[in-house]
Amino acid sequence: MAITDRQTATLALAHALSAAEHGLPVIPLSATKLPALRSPHRGDDRPVGCRGACGLPGHGVHDATTNPAAVRALFAAAPWATGYGIACGRAPHHLIGIDLDIDASGRNDSAAALQQLALHHLFTIPPTVTVITPSGGRHIWLTGPPGVPVPNSASRLAPGIDIRGAGGYLVGPGSVTTGGTYRLAPGAADLSPAPCPRALLRLLTPPARPHHPSPRPHHGRGLVQFVLAAHEGQRNTRLFWAACRAYEHGFGDALADALTRAAIQTGLTEHEARATIASAARLTSGRPAGPEGSPDRSP
Known part of the structure; x- marks a missing residue:
């Protein structure tokens, strides 16, 4: 491993430990933004629904932890990791990620779409942790109430707005990827994730729909x-x-x-x-x- 790679891996671990210290469960990520540790069940003939009960690492977001010793062990098993993921929906913060994408032309229409939703449903996004992605998009961090799981979704709320909730993860600030480095927005370093506005939370947790055995x-x-x-x-x-x-x-x-x-x-x-x-x-x-x-x- 080159010196630069070692420095990147060391910084990734340092950022991950800092996040864990603040109660954010973390996992090591590769430069592709995917979990750095491969599944221990990848060679099995049949699909395995294990979520870490086997005791081995490599179960993606189910490996996420705030325990410093466990964080170090995960990164030691993945020395090629260049970043870290933060599990959403987990105590104590029950993190919800609002991912505002940049379109192919470089416009951030998703931010305008979020503003329109806020105007229509009478809510405002409070000052909160915001991470700037290498493409220029933004991840807005909010917290949800316990016992209200927010599902992951892609462009369901509005085009270009993806939601990271229970079972998902966000790339942590300081992570280095093939596209560049994730960094905190100016002024965000002193902020904590703010509570999700109730009106927005209602949009993110739609009522359960009846199961249809065949498509309409x-x-x-x-x-x-x-x-x-x-x-x-x-x-x-x-x-x-x-x-x-x-x-x-x-x-x-x-x-x-x-x-x-x-x-x-x-x-x-x-x-x-x-x-x-x-x-x-x-x-x-x-x-x-x-x-x-x-x-x-x-x-």
């Missing part, structure tokens, strides 16, 4: 048509969005084959399509999800 015909057809209309460069994004909507409405599994066929017609391979749909299923089920609302491609 008009709704399912609309999602398939949405995927079929994708152009090169947006095929995977459209498929992921459509699959998330299908799983949120309770008929994701029933619509998966139709979405796969539509994605193949746009140019994706069946393997790519199935992987993207599986990522949408994980994201909407509350299982560990990748950062910033992206499909979870575990290493």
Whole structure:
């Protein structure tokens, strides 16, 4: 490992220990923003639903801890880690991450969309910890009440606004990734995560919808048509969005084959399509999800 790599890894551990000291459960991340430790069950023939009960590291966000000794052990097992993830939805802060993306043209329309939501639903975002991403986007940190799990979502609240809640994680400030370094916004260093406004919390925790064993015909057809209309460069994004909507409405599994066929017609391979749909299923089920609302491609 080069000197620069060692320095990056040392700084990542230092930042992670500082976050843990403030009650934020952390895990080591690779430069791709994914958990640095691979699953100990990756060679198993059958899918394993273990969330760390086996006692081995490599279970993504389920490894997150505030114990300094455990944090050091995780980073010692992943000396290539260049950053750290902060588990959302966990005590004592029950962190909620509002991820405001930058679009392909460099505009931050998601920030304007959040302002419109705030005006319409009569809430304001209080001064709180804000992290600037390498692309120029922002992660707004808020806290939620105990016993109110906030689900992860991608562009459900508004286009370009992703939510990191229970089962998700945020890339911590000071982390170095292939895209650059995550850093605190000016003035955020002295702030603590502020409570989520009640009106916003209601938007983030919609009432449970009844389970539908099969897709509503008009709704399912609309999602398939949405995927079929994708152009090169947006095929995977459209498929992921459509699959998330299908799983949120309770008929994701029933619509998966139709979405796969539509994605193949746009140019994706069946393997790519199935992987993207599986990522949408994980994201909407509350299982560990990748950062910033992206499909979870575990290493």
